[in-house]
Amino acid sequence: SNASGEEALHGDQPRDERLAQVEIALLSIIFITAAVLNLGVLFLLWKRRKQLSRMRVFVLHLCVADLVVTFFQVCPQLLWDVTDRFVGPDVLCRLVKYLQVVGMFASTYMIVVMTIDRYQAICKPMVTFQRRRARCNGPVCAAWCVSLVGSLPQIFIFSRVEVAPGVHDCWAQFVQPWGPRAYVSWTTLVIFVLPILTVTVCQVRICRAVNLNFHMKTQQDAAAASRPLPSRASTVSGVSRARVKTAKMTVVIVVAYVLCWAPFFAVQLWSVWDDEAPTHTAAFTILMLLASLNSCANPCIYLLFNRKLPRGVATLLCEGQPDLNESLQEEATMVSSLYISLKS
Numbered sequence: 338s339n340a341s342g343e344e345a346l347h348g349d350q351p352r353d354e355r356l357a358q359v360e361i362a363l364l365s366i367i368f369i370t371a372a373v374l375n376l377g378v379l380f381l382l383w384k385r386r387k388q389l390s391r392m393r394v395f396v397l398h399l400c401v402a403d404l405v406v407t408f409f410q411v412c413p414q415l416l417w418d419v420t421d422r423f424v425g426p427d428v429l430c431r432l433v434k435y436l437q438v439v440g441m442f443a444s445t446y447m448i449v450v451m452t453i454d455r456y457q458a459i460c461k462p463m464v465t466f467q468r469r470r471a472r473c474n475g476p477v478c479a480a481w482c483v484s485l486v487g488s489l490p491q492i493f494i495f496s497r498v499e500v501a502p503g504v505h506d507c508w509a510q511f512v513q514p515w516g517p518r519a520y521v522s523w524t525t526l527v528i529f530v531l532p533i534l535t536v537t538v539c540q541v542r543i544c545r546a547v548n549l550n551f552h553m554k555t556q557q558d559a560a561a562a563s564r565p566l567p568s569r570a571s572t573v574s575g576v577s578r579a580r581v582k583t584a585k586m587t588v589v590i591v592v593a594y595v596l597c598w599a600p601f602f603a604v605q606l607w608s609v610w611d612d613e614a615p616t617h618t619a620a621f622t623i624l625m626l627l628a629s630l631n632s633c634a635n636p637c638i639y640l641l642f643n644r645k646l647p648r649g650v651a652t653l654l655c656e657g658q659p660d661l662n663e664s665l666q667e668e669a670t671m672v673s674s675l676y677i678s679l680k681s
Contacts, residue, residue: 364415367629371407374636375400392583395451398477402447403632406440411629423507427497430507434495442484449532450476455584456539460546517609525602536591586642593634601628
C-alpha cells in the first residue's frame, strides 16, 4: 500500500491470484476476530462505565483504537484485495489512508500512556493519588491528539492516480529515491522505535520498584514474625499484588505489540532501502498482514488477566446491581501505595 505512483506507471503488472486469495482469507479471519473480541470487551466495559477504574479507562480507549484499526485499516485493505483496485474517488482514497495510520498511532500511543500511568502508579503513588479519576483524562486525550495530527501527512502523500491507461488506484507519490525511504523511516521511528524505547524505560523502572518493594516487605515480615501483624498489613500486601497484576498485563500487551509489529516495520524498511527486496513474495506479504493480529491479541490479554469481569457483567445483567468490589480495590490500591511510600 505504500508503493509510489511512479513505480506503478512503469507497468500495470497482474497480481498473483493465489497469493491474493491467501491475503483475503487471512484478512477476513483477522477482521472478524478483532471486531468480535474488541466489541465484546467494549460492551463489558461500557456496562460498568460508572465503576471504571483508571486502568480500565485506558483499556476502553485501547479497544476503540483497535476497532479503528479493524474497520478502517483491515476492512478497507480486505475490500481492496477483493476488487484488486481501489474503488472510490480521490477524497475517499485520502480519507482511508489517513484513518489507517490514525489507528496505528492510536493503538501504539494508548499502550505508551498506559505504561506511563502504571509507572506513575507504582513508582510515584503520591502523584497518582492526587489526580482525580476521570474517563477522559489528559494522557488519553494526548494520545488521540498525537494520532490525529501525526496522520495528517497521509492526506497529502496518497491520492487517486492513473497507474495504467484507463486504470486508477490509490497510490503514494514520492520524490525518488529518497522520498519513500524518508517516509517509511520516519513512520517507523514515531510509531515503533520511540514508543518501544519509552515503554522499555518505564517497564525497567517498574520492575526495579516492584523488586525493591518485595525485599522491603520480606524484611518487614521477618522483623515482625515474633509479634502479631496489624490488620492494615494484610491489606497492603493483597492490594500490592493487585497493582503488580496490572503492571504484568501491561508488559504482556507491550510484548504482543512488539511481536506483531516488528516484522511489519522490518519488511517495510527492507522494501524501501533494498531495491532487490522480494516485495511480491508470499512470506513478505504475510509478514505485513500479521501486524493486524495485535488488534486481536489486546482484548484476549485483557480478558485473560480479568477472568472475573465476564461473570461480573453477567451478574450485573441478571440482577441489575453494580459490583463495586474491583472499583473499591483500585481505590484501596492507591491509598495503600501511598501508605507504603510514606512508611518507606
